[in-house]
Amino acid sequence: MDGQAEGSSHRRVFLPPRSEYRFELEPHERLSIRLVPSPTQTGEEPDAEIFGAELVSGTQERWYPFGDEAKAAVSSWRGAEIEIAGTASTEYLADEPSPVYTAYSNLHLYLERRRIEARQALRADAKLLSTLAGSVLDPSYVAPRTTDPGAEAEDSETASTVYRPEGQGPRVMVLGPESAGKTSLIKFLANYALRSPAVASLGKGEAGRVAESLRTGGDGIIYPNMDANLSEEARKEKREEEKRSDITGWWPTVVNLDPSDGAPPLPCCLSALPLSPLPLASLPSPSPAFPFGTNTSTTGAIPPGTSTAHPVAPLSLWLGKQNVRDNERHFRRVVDWLAEGVERRLSRDFRSRMSGLLIDTPGVVTADARTKYAFLQHCIRAFKVDTIVVLGHEKLNLEMTKLFAGSGVNVIKLPKSGGVVELDETYRARLKALQVKTYFYGGSSAGGNQDGMPRSVLPGHADPLGGVPSLSPYSTTIPFDLLEIYKVGQESLAPSSALPIGASRTVTETQLVKMDPTNSAADQTSLLHSVLALIQPPRGGGGAGQPDSSTNPTDDEIIGAPILGFVHVADIDTVRKKITVLSPSTGRLPSKTAILGALDWQDV
Numbered sequence: 001m002d003g004q005a006e007g008s009s010h011r012r013v014f015l016p017p018r019s020e021y022r023f024e025l026e027p028h029e030r031l032s033i034r035l036v037p038s039p040t041q042t043g044e045e046p047d048a049e050i051f052g053a054e055l056v057s058g059t060q061e062r063w064y065p066f067g068d069e070a071k072a073a074v075s076s077w078r079g080a081e082i083e084i085a086g087t088a089s090t091e092y093l094a095d096e097p098s099p100v101y102t103a104y105s106n107l108h109l110y111l112e113r114r115r116i117e118a119r120q121a122l123r124a125d126a127k128l129l130s131t132l133a134g135s136v137l138d139p140s141y142v143a144p145r146t147t148d149p150g151a152e153a154e155d156s157e158t159a160s161t162v163y164r165p166e167g168q169g170p171r172v173m174v175l176g177p178e179s180a181g182k183t184s185l186i187k188f189l190a191n192y193a194l195r196s197p198a199v200a201s202l203g204k205g206e207a208g209r210v211a212e213s214l215r216t217g218g219d220g221i222i223y224p225n226m227d228a229n230l231s232e233e234a235r236k237e238k239r240e241e242e243k244r245s246d247i248t249g250w251w252p253t254v255v256n257l258d259p260s261d262g263a264p265p266l267p268c269c270l271s272a273l274p275l276s277p278l279p280l281a282s283l284p285s286p287s288p289a290f291p292f293g294t295n296t297s298t299t300g301a302i303p304p305g306t307s308t309a310h311p312v313a314p315l316s317l318w319l320g321k322q323n324v325r326d327n328e329r330h331f332r333r334v335v336d337w338l339a340e341g342v343e344r345r346l347s348r349d350f351r352s353r354m355s356g357l358l359i360d361t362p363g364v365v366t367a368d369a370r371t372k373y374a375f376l377q378h379c380i381r382a383f384k385v386d387t388i389v390v391l392g393h394e395k396l397n398l399e400m401t402k403l404f405a406g407s408g409v410n411v412i413k414l415p416k417s418g419g420v421v422e423l424d425e426t427y428r429a430r431l432k433a434l435q436v437k438t439y440f441y442g443g444s445s446a447g448g449n450q451d452g453m454p455r456s457v458l459p460g461h462a463d464p465l466g467g468v469p470s471l472s473p474y475s476t477t478i479p480f481d482l483l484e485i486y487k488v489g490q491e492s493l494a495p496s497s498a499l500p501i502g503a504s505r506t507v508t509e510t511q512l513v514k515m516d517p518t519n520s521a522a523d524q525t526s527l528l529h530s531v532l533a534l535i536q537p538p539r540g541g542g543g544a545g546q547p548d549s550s551t552n553p554t555d556d557e558i559i560g561a562p563i564l565g566f567v568h569v570a571d572i573d574t575v576r577k578k579i580t581v582l583s584p585s586t587g588r589l590p591s592k593t594a595i596l597g598a599l600d601w602q603d604v
């Protein structure tokens with residue numbers, strides 16, 4: 001296709017009502033789609049959406065770009081005509097009915113009812129309201145961490161009794177085998193929630209205050225005495241404005257517990273992404289590198305996009321592995337910390353609380369049945385899941401129903417969509433490399449092909465996919481002893497003679513080990529070309545020229561610390577005892593405390 005004038009491939013496709021047009025892009029293929037504004041055959045307004053994100057037609061042609069091997073489907077309730085530019089080696093109109101129009105939208109309606117009930121409960125509960133609006137948390141509304149470090153899953157039930165369900169929106173977990181369409185369903189449910197005509201407010205005027213807070217650069221969270229300092233006149237003006245602005249749409253939090261390729265912001269992370277219907281209520285699907293919108297917080301370099309919903313203050317923790325089964329005990333610990341972060345948020349942000357959680361999970365494999373899905377059970381308890389959705393897996397559905405019978409957890413079976421694409425290992429490896437590359441170098445537009453030949457830019461492709469600008473990564477050289485790097489659960493390489501008498505050399509699989517690049521050649525080797533997560537220094541950081549910790553932080557302080565950014569280890573100078581790292585933006589690194597995982601990358 002390279003070198004071919006893509007303008008020649010403009011074509012129109014007619015979508016009958018409740019149909020689905022699917023496409024799958026190969027490497028180097030790009031596509032643009034727009035909704036043609038002409039009325040349907042029955043004279044109705046046409047409509048089209050991609051995983052629940054509406055395509056908007058207007059007087060000006062509005063094109064939606066796709067690339068990076070994106071695979072998706074355009075669905076239409078009333079029927080529509082779409083115009084397509086570019087080529088896709090696979091594209092077809094589905095010949096079987098899509099579950100989007102039946103099972104998936106029914107699920108959304110059920111969740112919508114649950115959110116409205118939660119809103120009613122919140123509006124009616126004065127004590128809870130004052131708690132939520134307060135900056136001081138009432139501990140009775142915060143679920144504590146479910147387990148103590150190292151405790152087994154079975155112990156966790158007793159610890160969760162303090163949790164209060166009042167005013168909680170639905171907490172949905174989507175389960176299924178690999179490539180069941182779990183992430184796509186989460187995106188669909190998130191988009192439908194964001195687009196809802198409901199107003200996530202506590203009553204008249206609340207939405208205006210949220211808007212005001214966001215407009216003035218705040219976090220959109222309403223604190224109790226925010227109005228107290230205003231003059232009477234300013235208050236009156238505000239009340240007037242509040243009447244005018246009612247933000248519609250819920251504020252769901254997507255929790256991603258699947259650290260494999262495609263995880264936001266990078267593989268090996270577990271994240272909670274509180275979504276906001278402002279400025280625009282949709283998570284589009286231009287590239288699989290950003291499955292849930294662009295994530296700005298960890299780079300500091302990417303300005304929030306105006307064309308996509310983006311998370312407000314997302315929380316990412318470092319698992320350091322792409323497969324949760326590689327070290328399940330460690331996974332559970334990270335999950336507990338993430339759940340605690342989410343719980344704190346839901347206790348002070350009423351809109352997130354009433355909107356609920358949408359939890360994406362790694363695909364289950366047959367081996368999980370042997371351990372009774374122990375890691376899933378742990379996550380379900382940690383996040384106080386009340387609705388389990390099983391996508392296209394009879395046995396898993398039966399087993400979940402049995403496991404949670406009588407526990408108040410609702411298990412719902414949904415069909416898998418025929419459009420879901422099985423992704424192979426080489427695709428997954430390319431996606432992982434693309435995510436890392438995009439993090440450091442930003443997006444690349446489709447301005448030229450590999451031979452440097454200019455090619456006609458497809459409509460909508462002048463800017464990089466996802467609106468992520470190109471970045472010029474910055475390299476910093478740091479002495480070994482200034483950067484504290486930890487790794488999880490590997491045997492210490494100290495010679496036995498250096499250990500106290502009687503001490504065993506084994507380090508438990510969840511213990512954190514401080515790396516020693518000065519003395520350990522093995523540590524130097526494992527650091528080179530790795531991507532390190534920089535975490536919030538547990539004890540406040542050490543300032544310029546000083547290491548972050550004077551005393552060793554505890555394991556939990558490190559595991560539970562939010563990720564502030566990532567660096568790539570480009571070079572290790574063993575003679576000068578320095579490490580050269582690449583970061584996406586200039587300026588001081590956000591932290592000098594890092595964790596190593598299994599994520600590495602080389603620019604090829």
Ligand SMILES: Nc1ncnc2c1ncn2[C@@H]1O[C@H](COP(=O)(O)OP(=O)(O)OP(=O)(O)O)[C@@H](O)[C@H]1O
Nearest residue numbers: 071072073178179180181182183184363419420421
């Ligand atoms: N209806 C559809 N039409 C076309 N492509 C689709 C459709 N539904 C899903 N896909 C694509 O199929 C692929 C797999 O779907 P998805 O990522 O949702 O599955 P998953 O169950 O989350 O997979 P994993 O187990 O890898 O997490 C994705 O590239 C997605 O965009």
